[in-house]
Amino acid sequence: MSKIGQYIIIMTLCIIMLPLFIVKGCSSSKKEGVIVYPKEIKESIDLQSRGDLSNRNEDRFYISVYIASQDKVEKMDLEEYIEGVVAAEMPAGFEMEALKAQAVAARTYAVRKILYEKKHENAHICTDYKCCQAWISRQDAQERWPAELRYIYWDKIETAVKQTKGIIMTYDKIVINAVFHASSSGRTENCQDVWKGVDEPYLRSVESNGEELCPNYTTEIVISNKEFISKINSLYPDLKLKASDLQKKVRILEFTQGGRVSKISIDNIVLSGTEFRKLFDLKSSDFKLEFKSDGNIKITCFGNGHGVGMSQWGANYMAKLGNTYEEILRHYYKDIKFDLVNNFLR
Secondary structure, eight states: HHHHHHHHHHHHHHHHHHHHHHHHHHHHHTTSSSSSHHHHHHHHHHTTTTGGGGGGGGOOOOOEEEEETEEEEEEEHHHHHHHHHHHHEEEEEOOOHHHHHHHHHHHHHHHHHHHHHHHSSOOHHHHHHHHOOOOOOOOHHHHOOOGHOOOOOOOHHHHHHHHTTTTTETTTTTEEOOOHHHHHHSBBBBBGSSSSSSSOOOOOOOOOOOOOSTTTTTEHHHHHHHHHHHHHHHHHHTOOOGGGGGHHHEEEEOOTSSEEEEEEEETEEEEEEHHHHHHOOOOOOOOEEEEETTEEEEEEEEEEEEEEOOEHHHHHHHHTTTTTEEEEEEEETTTEEEEGGGTOOO
């Protein structure tokens, strides 16, 4: 066969086959928006004969959000709001199942705010992560990402939210407090060990592997004895601390089940690990103290956040091992069930 003949055959095949690949690619992308329902939700829908799963959750729900950086309240579609939360709270480069787990946790957290917790006067929730959960607009999120990844990352987040649309977590028919944090130090915390008066049966200490992969898993700060005493005296001015006997008068007394500091004594007063963390602006309450001979104190922290509920880096590690978002969430929130927003918001 001549080279011209071969060329004609190759070009003909390209003309015929290329459109087929394009169509196939388009079909695949459409499937990305299909909702991935947990088993019990599928069974519930089937029992109630509510039609095809692809038609579920057509209702739109709205949430009033106080945007702290702009000092204004904005009404948002709930699912679009969740996209902004996932973009702000979890690295977009994480595994898809981890992003889905984050979407369900964030949606659950938001719906609980709408139903039970009236914390803000004119809004259901705010964008300050120290108060509620973080949120970022699509434009601002994409400006933070490398130019070549902006559309790829947003598409991942959008897909994670769409494939879990309307799905929330409950315990004993109540929407749970789906708190989460960046990383623990190998084990999460019982909620009552972190927050006094809070005792939720689903927020229990569990093993959390892969935490050391977090970039700021270990952090250190060095402060002078003088600065340490100054901070303590700001709360307890009657203490008579001296730099010379700090090492004798500062002692860690107890640890939590999760391995964090539960109680620390400073002379004749006792602080919780959480109180000490806030006082010195530490990444977590899993810390150790080292009194240096040069008159400084080195505080080494492990993990990042309060340690209760889902660990984001632990979730990503589980996703890398092949766990689904349902398995991730059932691991970090004990004995929960999955339900739909439709059954709580009307």
